[in-house]
Amino acid sequence: MRVTSDYLPGCYRNFPQEPEESLRGYLLRLAEANGYSGISSLICAATGWKNRRLGLRWRELLVSKDALASVGRMAIGDPEHLLKHYASPIEDGALLVQGRRMDDDAYLDEPAQICPSCLNENQVIHEDWDLASVTVCLRHKAVLLDSCQCCGAPIVWSRSSLMRCDRCGADFRGATPTPASLEEAEVSADFAAIAPFRFIVHGNAVEVTVWDAAFRIFKCLALARRHWTATEFPNVYLRNLSLECRHSVARLLATARNEGAYELSALATRLRRMLAPLTVIPKPLVLEKKALLLLYGEVGLPWSIATAMISTTPVERIAKGYEIFHAHPPALSNLVAVEKFLGVDNATLSGLLRSQNLHLPFADESFDIDDVLNAQRYLQDGLLTLPEQYAIIGVPIQFGEIVQEWFIEPWNRLNGADKRVEVQIFLHMQLQLASKFDESKKIDTTVSLGSIAALTAHPSSTVVRGVMLILNGTIAQFIWAAPYRWSDLQIDEAAVPSIIAGARWT
């Protein structure tokens, strides 16, 4: 330690930060020893800042060399003592820490976690425990603790004592450690190392990624079903998540870890469960496409990694026209040529143009082959025939009955005989149902929409009415299982009258 006399008054007990000690842990230790009410008041005393929520103060401290120097001077009279913690802010809200991008969500915010065994040996909070993706003590192979063992109060950084619960006064060192498996400890060790990760993708290929990508994968595994159905990757999520939720991700990653690399296909089952209701839609890759909107589009994972996470077989990107036709795409100079290429009638072609699934070229130009291929894909995978619609509803088609009569418009109004409906309409309904679906819900006496419907004169109409009541919140709870047809939705028996009110009986 440097000998210096550059003291700032404020601490009568002075001691340095230990190696590998968490900065917040050190400041709490210092605050407690010097009679401050917590980290925030210690920082305010050193910097002259007015008291504010610790979370905000914390970031300000890390990005200010002056503030870190002041705290170092007050702690041991050395302005450089804490400067290694200096971080520069990046535009997207992350911090650049010692040359690495560290996501704002990578560090726990208000929640704190500890290892009781470590604290029994040495009263120092380890810096690894600050990371949201670390859930196990590497030294003791024990799951960390994020709540008081006596009263259950969360352990938070705004507490006044390093070792004691603010609410009940219990000493955290008295908690009984929960053992973790060696594999779980290795997952935490990988994240604590802040080093690159190795992932095994399709074809047994190994992809080496930066730590940040592994952190994003961890975060994806912690997301709730509502994030998957809404394609939402929240900026702030993991840093406030309970240890239990985060450790369930570590347990899953432990099953995928093999000789230091992570087999991504081992994660697919858990992720697919989030969007499982989409599997009822009888078109290829509906679930995968939706999941990739999040993993590839929002989260920004490489395609090879994103697809390996969600599918056991490779998912091809949509090929471009020049790839399909080897640089010699057919020249489609007029509507007749396009009609012939697509093998459709005039009304369908007009429908494609009207719905903007096909675009007329500028004068003297040919049709854009990629645009025409898009139209072809739309006809193949973007529309559901009547039997396909009924496969989702889950009741047989009755003579003279069509779903559209109630709520769905066919895709092409120019041809009244064409009853096909856009996949998007059913996908939207299915996603809304999925977002309300909670597997942990239990209902004592249930009855399926299918069996209620069978008693009525228009079964499909009854099922649709039940779905509407769920979507508008009239029926708040339901149970659902594969194959996730609408007729498979099980509701409380008490809700049956609201569905069959007005229905005609057979």
Ligand SMILES: [Zn+2]
């Ligand atoms: Zn420990």
Ligand SMILES: [Zn+2]
């Ligand atoms: Zn307590």
